[in-house]
Amino acid sequence: xxPQPGSLKVLNLVSALLFLGALGMVFLYAPLEETMNYVQKxxxxxxxxxxxxxLGFLVAAVAGIIYLVKRDQKWDIVELAAxxxxxxxxxxxxxxxxxxxxxxxxxxxxxxxxxxxxxILEMIYLAYLLLRQGIEDPDRRARFGxxxxxxxxxxVPITFFSIRLFRTIHPVVIGAADNSATGNFNMTPPMLATMxxxxxxxxxxxxxxxxxxxxLGQLAQTVEERQLEVVR
Amino acid sequence: xxGLDPAISVKYxxxxxxxxxxxxxxxxxxxxxxxxxxxxxLQSLEEIKKNQ
Numbered sequence: 001x002x003p004q005p006g007s008l009k010v011l012n013l014v015s016a017l018l019f020l021g022a023l024g025m026v027f028l029y030a031p032l033e034e035t036m037n038y039v040q041k042x043x044x045x046x047x048x049x050x051x052x053x054x055l056g057f058l059v060a061a062v063a064g065i066i067y068l069v070k071r072d073q074k075w076d077i078v079e080l081a082a083x084x085x086x087x088x089x090x091x092x093x094x095x096x097x098x099x100x101x102x103x104x105x106x107x108x109x110x111x112x113x114x115x116x117x118x119x120i121l122e123m124i125y126l127a128y129l130l131l132r133q134g135i136e137d138p139d140r141r142a143r144f145g146x147x148x149x150x151x152x153x154x155x156v157p158i159t160f161f162s163i164r165l166f167r168t169i170h171p172v173v174i175g176a177a178d179n180s181a182t183g184n185f186n187m188t189p190p191m192l193a194t195m196x197x198x199x200x201x202x203x204x205x206x207x208x209x210x211x212x213x214x215x216l217g218q219l220a221q222t223v224e225e226r227q228l229e230v231v232r
Numbered sequence: 233x234x235g236l237d238p239a240i241s242v243k244y245x246x247x248x249x250x251x252x253x254x255x256x257x258x259x260x261x262x263x264x265x266x267x268x269x270x271x272x273x274l275q276s277l278e279e280i281k282k283n284q
Contacts, residue, residue, distance in 0.1 A: 038241040042248040049252075088259045092252055099248040103236055212263060219270045226277040230284070 008211055015208040018201035022048070030194040033185050040185065042100045044194055047173065048202035050093035050118075054156050056086025056206060057125060061153035064146035076142035077217035078210075079149055080132070085209050087125050089202075094118055105169065113166035117159040124152045138224075 004012075026044045033040035060082040067075035097115070098108050109115065128148050135141040163170045173187065173195075187195070 035235050036241065037236055037238050038245040039236065039248070041245055045249070045252055088255060092255050095251050095255070096248050099244055099251065103240055103244050209263075216263060216267055216270070219267065219274070223270050223273050223277065226274060226281065230277055230280050 004215075008208070011204070011208045011211065015201075015205045018204050022198045022201040025194040025197050030191050031188060033191075035185065036104060039100055039103055042096050043173075044198045046093055046096040046100060047195060048198040049089045049096065051199055052202045052206045053086045053090030053093055054160060055203065056082045056089065056210070057121070057149070057153055057156050059210070060086070060149040064149040067142055067146040068150075071139075073138060073142060073221065074218075076138075076145055077214055077221065079142075079145055081210055081213035081217055083125050083128055083149065085206060085213055087122065087129070089206070090118070090122050090125075094122060110169070112170055113162040113168045114159070114170035117155065117162045121155045121159045124155055128152065 022044070026041050030041065030044065032038065060079045063075045063079035063082060066072075067079065094115075097118075101110075102108050128145065131148070132141055132145055135144055162168065163172050171185070
């Protein structure tokens with residue numbers, strides 16, 4: 001396996017700096033929100049993790065489409081990498097949302113349209129990982145994965161737009177807010193700047209992790225090939 | 233909604249970021265462990281192949 005390319009090393013460094021920058025923006029630059037005060041600072045990482053989670057599920061769907069067209073295993077590796085990383089980020093987003101909700105909504109969880117669709121989204125992709133493991137033939141596994149992620153990606157826009165389509169207590173941060181939402185707050189320019197900085201920082205971190213996970217997938221593929229060579 | 237008690241609010245803030253770092257560190261550690269194991273497996277397989 002080739003050592004880390006220089007551009008990946010640069011990306012590692014940029015990701016680390018952006019992550020520190022995001023923490024600095026959240027804790028040192030963004031002002032305290034009047035009603036929720038400290039706990040509102042969860043919002044910045046909550047939204048950034050949710051964004052990256054959804055982005056990754058869409059990346060996986062695109063990789064799946066390319067696999068179906070080209071039938072090249074490398075796109076299956078990209079797809080799996082994107083799903084795995086997105087599952088982690090989306091799980092964090094759900095956990096952070098729940099922790100934020102406890103003092104604001106007075107409950108850890110409620111079967112609100114946004115929370116329900118988010119939980120379903122996470123479970124759809126968790127099932128993807130489990131079902132993949134049951135298929136031994138690499139081509140069949142890749143074909144299954146490609147179709148699954150393509151169909152599964154339909155749940156991403158449903159989750160994203162659920163707070164705009166249904167009556168919900170989840171706040172709509174960008175765009176027209178529903179008055180029934182609990183935990184709405186007015187975004188000041190420093191809060192907006194912090195939110196967008198976190199979105200950019202986490203997008204770069206996602207790209208870096210994706211690259212590392214793809215390399216891991218390539219290494220796993222090499223090991224699988226060597227095993228077959230030794231057995232023959 | 234009346235303002236949250238800052239002492240309670242900060243407790244949830246710490247809890248949230250603790251969960252964030254715990255999950256992230258666990259995932260990064262799992263990536264590292266899987267990489268190390270695969271490298272080890274590859275080395276063993278290369279040796280077996282050489283001896284065949």
